[in-house]
Amino acid sequence: MLRVEGITRSFSGFRALAGVGFDAERGRVTAVIGPNGAGKTTLFNVLTGHLKPDGGRILFQNNNIAGAKPHQVFRLGVARSFQLTNVFNRLTVLENVQVALLSRAGRSGSLSRGSLSECAARARELLDRVGLDGWAGQNAGRLSYGDQKLLEIGMALAGRPELLLLDEPTAGMSPEETAATAGLIRRLPGEGVTVLFTEHDMDLVFGLADKIVVLNQGLCIAQGPPDEVRAIAAVQKAYLGVEA
Amino acid sequence: MVRPAGLFSSNAGVTAPGPYGGAWPSVGAGAVLLFLPAVLPDYYLYLMAGIFVAALLAVSLNFILGYGGLLQLSQATFYGAGGYAAALVLTRTGLPFWVVLPAGPLTAGVLALVTGWFCVRLRRLYFGMLTLALGQLVWALAGRWYAFTGGDNGISPIPLPGFLSSPRGGYYLALVVMLASLAVLYRLVRSPFGLTLQAIRDNPVRAAGVGIDVQKHQLTAFVVSGLFAGLAGVLHVVVAGSVDPSLLDWTKSAEVLIMLLLGGMATFIGPAVGAAILVLLSMVLGVYTGYWLLVLGLILVVLALFLPQGIVGFLEERLSEKNPADRAVR
Numbered sequence: 001m002l003r004v005e006g007i008t009r010s011f012s013g014f015r016a017l018a019g020v021g022f023d024a025e026r027g028r029v030t031a032v033i034g035p036n037g038a039g040k041t042t043l044f045n046v047l048t049g050h051l052k053p054d055g056g057r058i059l060f061q062n063n064n065i066a067g068a069k070p071h072q073v074f075r076l077g078v079a080r081s082f083q084l085t086n087v088f089n090r091l092t093v094l095e096n097v098q099v100a101l102l103s104r105a106g107r108s109g110s111l112s113r114g115s116l117s118e119c120a121a122r123a124r125e126l127l128d129r130v131g132l133d134g135w136a137g138q139n140a141g142r143l144s145y146g147d148q149k150l151l152e153i154g155m156a157l158a159g160r161p162e163l164l165l166l167d168e169p170t171a172g173m174s175p176e177e178t179a180a181t182a183g184l185i186r187r188l189p190g191e192g193v194t195v196l197f198t199e200h201d202m203d204l205v206f207g208l209a210d211k212i213v214v215l216n217q218g219l220c221i222a223q224g225p226p227d228e229v230r231a232i233a234a235v236q237k238a239y240l241g242v243e244a
Numbered sequence: 245m246v247r248p249a250g251l252f253s254s255n256a257g258v259t260a261p262g263p264y265g266g267a268w269p270s271v272g273a274g275a276v277l278l279f280l281p282a283v284l285p286d287y288y289l290y291l292m293a294g295i296f297v298a299a300l301l302a303v304s305l306n307f308i309l310g311y312g313g314l315l316q317l318s319q320a321t322f323y324g325a326g327g328y329a330a331a332l333v334l335t336r337t338g339l340p341f342w343v344v345l346p347a348g349p350l351t352a353g354v355l356a357l358v359t360g361w362f363c364v365r366l367r368r369l370y371f372g373m374l375t376l377a378l379g380q381l382v383w384a385l386a387g388r389w390y391a392f393t394g395g396d397n398g399i400s401p402i403p404l405p406g407f408l409s410s411p412r413g414g415y416y417l418a419l420v421v422m423l424a425s426l427a428v429l430y431r432l433v434r435s436p437f438g439l440t441l442q443a444i445r446d447n448p449v450r451a452a453g454v455g456i457d458v459q460k461h462q463l464t465a466f467v468v469s470g471l472f473a474g475l476a477g478v479l480h481v482v483v484a485g486s487v488d489p490s491l492l493d494w495t496k497s498a499e500v501l502i503m504l505l506l507g508g509m510a511t512f513i514g515p516a517v518g519a520a521i522l523v524l525l526s527m528v529l530g531v532y533t534g535y536w537l538l539v540l541g542l543i544l545v546v547l548a549l550f551l552p553q554g555i556v557g558f559l560e561e562r563l564s565e566k567n568p569a570d571r572a573v574r
Contacts, residue, residue, distance in 0.1 A: 048453065075454035086453070088446035091439070099443040102436045102456040108456050109464065123390040153453055 001026040001194050002163055003046075005131050007066070008055035009046055015163035016042040018218035019056065024163070024211070029185065029195045031205045034215035040198040041083055043215070044167050047196075048080045049073040059073075060163065074103070079161035081152040083168045083198075089141030093132055093151055097123040100158035123158070130154040131180055153184065157193070164188065166197035170204060182208060206230070277419055286411040293411070293483045296418040297476050300425050302503040302515035304472035304506030309427055309501075309507035311438060311463045313445025314364075315372035317474050319500050321359075322352040324492030326474025328386060331399040331487040341405045344419075345478060352474020353467050355382070360466035364459045376494060387489040398488025402481055404503045413481045421479055425472050430512055432468065441465050495537065502540055505547050508554020517556050 002024040006055060007018040011017065016039045018029055024030040032040050040104055045051040047058060050087040088096050102108050122168040123135075126141040127133045130150045135143060149169060156164055170178040174215040178201070188195050199205050205212065214222040222232045281289055305319040326348030333339055333347045359378045364373050386393045393399070407413045432438050440461060444451040448458050473509060490496060499522065507518025522543075529539060551558050 008382040050449065050453070069457075070449075070452035071455045071457050074453065080453060082453070086447055086450040087452065090446050091443060096441055096443070098436075098441055099451070099456075099548070102440060103455040107436055108440040108461065111432065113435060114430075115436050155450075159455060194434065 001061065002098055002196065003057075004061040005057045005059070006049070007043070007046055007058065008054045009042055010054060011087045015218050017046065017053070020025035020215065020218065020220050022220050022223050023215045024196050025178060026190045026196060027161075027192070027195050028210040028214060029189060029197070029208050032196065033200075033202075037126045037217075038215040039218045040215055041167060042218075043163055044198065045081060047060055047073075047165060048078060050232045071103075074159055074161075077158040077159070077162040078165065078201060079156035079163075080165035081149065081156050081167060081169060083171065087140040087143075087148050087155070089139070091126065091140055092136065093118065093138050093140050093143065094123050094136040096151055096232075097126050097154050097158050100155040101126075103139075104159045110224050126154045129157065130184060146173040148179070149173065150181065150184075155183070161193060163194045163196065166195065168198055168200065170199065172202060178204070273424065281412045281415055289411040290483065291523070291527055293415045293479075294416040295520045296415075296422040296530075297479045297483055298500075298503065298519035298523050299516035300422045300479065301473055301476040302500055302507070302519040303512070304427055304469050304476060305500050306431070306504055306509055306512075306515040307472070308465055308469035310515070311433055311445065312441050312462060312469070314462060314466065315368060316466070316469070317372040317501070318494065318497050319469070320377040320492055320494070320496035321375075321379035321382050322356055322470035322473035323480070323496070323500075324386065324487070324489075325355050325382065326352040326477025327480050327487045327491050328393060328399070328477070329474070330478040330481045331402050332393075334402050334404070334481070335399055341408070345475075348478035348481075349471045350472040352477065353471040356467045356470025357463070360463045362472070363373055364466065373479045376497075378449040379492070379497065380470050380494060381494040383489055383494070386492055394488075398486055400488070402485055402487070404482060404485065408482050417482055418479045421475060425475060426435060426516070429468075429472060433512060437461075437464075447488030450530065493521045498538060502544055502547075505554055506543065506553065508557030508560075510553060511556045511560060514554050514556035521555070 004023070005021050007017050007020045008015065020039065020043060032043065034040055034077075042051065046053045046066075049065070050070065052067050056066060058062050060076060060078060065074070065076060065078070068076075088099065091099065098116060098119050101123055102110065102115060105115075107115045116199045124133060124136060127136055132143075132147060132150055132154060132155055135147065140148065143151060149172070153166065153169065156166075161180075166185070170181050172243060173181060182204060185197065187197055197208075201216070209226055211224065212222075212226055213220055213231075222229055226234075250339055284292070286452065301319065301323055305316060308314050308316045308319075319405070329351035330344050330348040333344045359375070363374045363378075366374055389395065390397075408417060438481075440451070440456055444456065444458050444461055452458050477491065480491065500519075503518035503522050504515045505518070506521055507514035507516065509515065525539070527535060529536070553561060
């Protein structure tokens, strides 16, 4: 599904990504972990075209998408949520999802009100799926932090993505919101969505992921099933001591 | 605060028909405007037509600034381009008026496409600075090229077809074109195109993240805005009968910006209200005396201190403050 090969990216001399390579398999949940500054968010930004890599290849369904623009990557079926909440503050919750749906349908430039009402039902369905159906008419900027993150996932799902990237989906969430989000992520593979996520909450990572990729200083230092990685991680006691 | 249940009342959770209680008030206002020439003396018709022109110009700027979030600091460039195009076609060719009417917005639209292509690559203030710089370039060109544009003298008088040479003719053309343009712009704002534009305003990075080609969308909106500013420029020619470089000047752009701030950018109709107030004020104060810029400055200070959301924005806030479920009208 996704194969990342030798991705590098520097910021004025600092090598944030120093040749990262790993795979994410179709229909699986893959977690990317690593200490702060390991390059997780940079990696996500490169994967979705928000940053251009200096080198390396990103094969999504055997097409190299390295260097493609964000809107092109989205249209190919790769959607994401952001670590810092990123919604359209002054639009309603429903409109936030509608904008994403219209974009996916190639109708962002449409002048007909009809296309808006056509996608309203589907938008409500998606809000229902992320548990925000009660907030459809509310301004997105007024939602709680956790709800904004859920809305972001809803917007990402509006793209009918085959691959969904979630950057710290539960950061700042209450325990209830975290549990709800975990439930949502767990259901996604069954709906045909492959998930790649970063997270600091190790209970969540080991509870959700089929595969774990460990980043450190811009390199992938381990990848495999949770049990294997835990065993490797045990060897690297210093590192796990910080994280777990 | 207690407020009476009137046109503006709505219950929490129930979708109100619109910010001004449906279509009937606007139909009523339209009817009044239609019959005003029967009772008003020519001077006031001229003044009203000036308000229509300014209203269209202000709403065209709000389309790109309030809804598009792009800091257009030089809207007068497209206003002037439309005016000059109409003036040149009228004075130098024998083409009929129905060719002149589209020539203005077309010229302004092409100019917006060319300048916008560069501008949308920049963000926020840098975008604004480039619009200003390119606008001043056009202004300098119009002011110096005596053989073509008449230089500082501008072009005057401009021959108008018979049906437009009376104040009443100008009034009706300005009214009809302004209302039709506002209707089109309103539809645009409420369309998927407009919603997407507002999404980009709120968060360009996220917009790209849901598959929107941000620069292309912004450029399209920039051209649409320039087109309608150009149309306002044609109306100016019809109403005033002359053009000169002050149409393109940055102080004119600043005046339009103040109309937006005065009326409020969060509402569709706010800028038109701001335009009306400013035009009336300029008349009361003796039409563009040397003190006009001083007056504009004072207005700006008062707005910044007491009415940051503009007059219409302020009224709407007061009217909906009892109703937390209401959202800001876009």
